[in-house]
Amino acid sequence: MKERVLTGDRITGKLHLGHYVGSLKNRVELQNQYETFLLLADVQALTTHFENPELIKDNLRNVALDYLAAGINPEKATIFVQSLIPEIAELTTYYSMFITVNSLRHNPTIKAESKERGYKDMYYGFLGYPISQTADITFCKATLVPVGEDQLPHIEQTRKIVRRFNQLYQPVLVEPKPLVGDVPRLVGLDGNNKMSKSIGNAIHLDSTKEEVNEKIKKAKTDPARIHKMDLGHPEVCPIYAYHQAFRKEDSEEIYQNCKKGQIGCMECKRKIAQSINDLLELMRERRVEYQNNPKKVDEILVTGTERARLVAKETMQEVREAMGMNYFTN
Structure with missing residues (x-):
C-alpha cells in the first residue's frame, strides 16, 4: 500500500505565492507518490474567525480553485471539507478526554500564535487546535504529514495522542511521521514579515x-x-x-x-x-476552466468528501471497537 499523506489549509483567505513555495508546489508532486488527502479546514478557520463565518464560506471555493489551478488532480488527490466529516469531530472529543490543558498551553506553536494575536485568555477551540489537528490526521490513518519547522510541535503532540490512545485501548491508530521540507518562508512585499494574507503583503495565486x-x-x-x-x-x-x-x-x-x-x-x-x-x-x-464550470468544482468537493467519509467510517468502527463503544454490533 502507498503511504498516505494528509495536508491542507485553514480557509481564511485565498492562497498566495508563500503558500505555493511553502507547501502547494510540494503537494502537486506528492500526489504522484502517495495517496494524498487535502483538507479544506473550515472548522479550524473558526478558531480565529468565529465572528466572521461568511468569510469562510466565501473562501471555500476560492481555496479549492487555488488547489486545482496549481495542478492538484482530483483523480489523484482527495480534496474534502472538514466540517462534513463528523468522525473528525467525534475523534476530537475522544482525544480531549485524556489530554491535559497544561500540555496544550505549553505547545510552542500555540504559545507563539496566541502571543502574536494578543490573546490574554485563549478560547477553548484555539487552545485545542492540536487535538483537532490530530483528528484530521488520524481519521484517515495518515502516515506522513508535510509540515514546516514551526509545525513540528503539533505533529509531536499528535504522535503523543496516538500513543496514549493505543496504550489505553487497542493499537488501532497510526503514528504519523512529519515530512519536513527544506523550504524557507517567502518574505512579504514589505520586506519585514513573511508573506501573509492578513498583513496584505502578498501576491495571490489568482493575481492578474x-x-x-x-x-x-x-x-x-x-x-x-x-x-x-x-x-x-x-x-x-x-x-x-x-x-x-x-x-x-x-x-x-x-x-x-x-x-x-x-x-x-x-x-x-x-x-x-x-x-x-x-x-x-x-x-x-x-x-x-474551473471558474467557467462551478458545478464541476462542487462535484470535485462532494466526491472527495464522500471518499474521505468512507475512510473515516472505517477508522471510527475500529476506534469504537477498541474503546468498547460499539454497543449494538455483534
Missing part, C-alpha cells in the same frame, strides 16, 4: 499580470541602494529572495550583479515579475 507587475514595482528592496550603481546587499532584499524561489538558475548572477552595482532594482524587479507571471499564467488558464 497587471497586479503582479504593480505589486512587484512597489515592493521593498535593499534600503542602502539609492542609485543604480550603488553596491547592493541582496541577502536583505525581498526581491532577491524571490529570484531564489522562482529563478533559481539565474539567482547567482543576480546576486553578483547586485553586489557589484551592475543591475538596477527596476531591472531586477522586471525580471522577477516576468518569471512570476510565467508561473501564474498556467494557473490562470486552469482557473478559468
Whole structure:
C-alpha cells in the first residue's frame, strides 16, 4: 500500500505565492507518490474567525480553485471539507478526554500564535487546535504529514495522542511521521514579515499580470541602494529572495550583479515579475476552466468528501471497537 499523506489549509483567505513555495508546489508532486488527502479546514478557520463565518464560506471555493489551478488532480488527490466529516469531530472529543490543558498551553506553536494575536485568555477551540489537528490526521490513518519547522510541535503532540490512545485501548491508530521540507518562508512585499494574507503583503495565486507587475514595482528592496550603481546587499532584499524561489538558475548572477552595482532594482524587479507571471499564467488558464464550470468544482468537493467519509467510517468502527463503544454490533 502507498503511504498516505494528509495536508491542507485553514480557509481564511485565498492562497498566495508563500503558500505555493511553502507547501502547494510540494503537494502537486506528492500526489504522484502517495495517496494524498487535502483538507479544506473550515472548522479550524473558526478558531480565529468565529465572528466572521461568511468569510469562510466565501473562501471555500476560492481555496479549492487555488488547489486545482496549481495542478492538484482530483483523480489523484482527495480534496474534502472538514466540517462534513463528523468522525473528525467525534475523534476530537475522544482525544480531549485524556489530554491535559497544561500540555496544550505549553505547545510552542500555540504559545507563539496566541502571543502574536494578543490573546490574554485563549478560547477553548484555539487552545485545542492540536487535538483537532490530530483528528484530521488520524481519521484517515495518515502516515506522513508535510509540515514546516514551526509545525513540528503539533505533529509531536499528535504522535503523543496516538500513543496514549493505543496504550489505553487497542493499537488501532497510526503514528504519523512529519515530512519536513527544506523550504524557507517567502518574505512579504514589505520586506519585514513573511508573506501573509492578513498583513496584505502578498501576491495571490489568482493575481492578474497587471497586479503582479504593480505589486512587484512597489515592493521593498535593499534600503542602502539609492542609485543604480550603488553596491547592493541582496541577502536583505525581498526581491532577491524571490529570484531564489522562482529563478533559481539565474539567482547567482543576480546576486553578483547586485553586489557589484551592475543591475538596477527596476531591472531586477522586471525580471522577477516576468518569471512570476510565467508561473501564474498556467494557473490562470486552469482557473478559468474551473471558474467557467462551478458545478464541476462542487462535484470535485462532494466526491472527495464522500471518499474521505468512507475512510473515516472505517477508522471510527475500529476506534469504537477498541474503546468498547460499539454497543449494538455483534
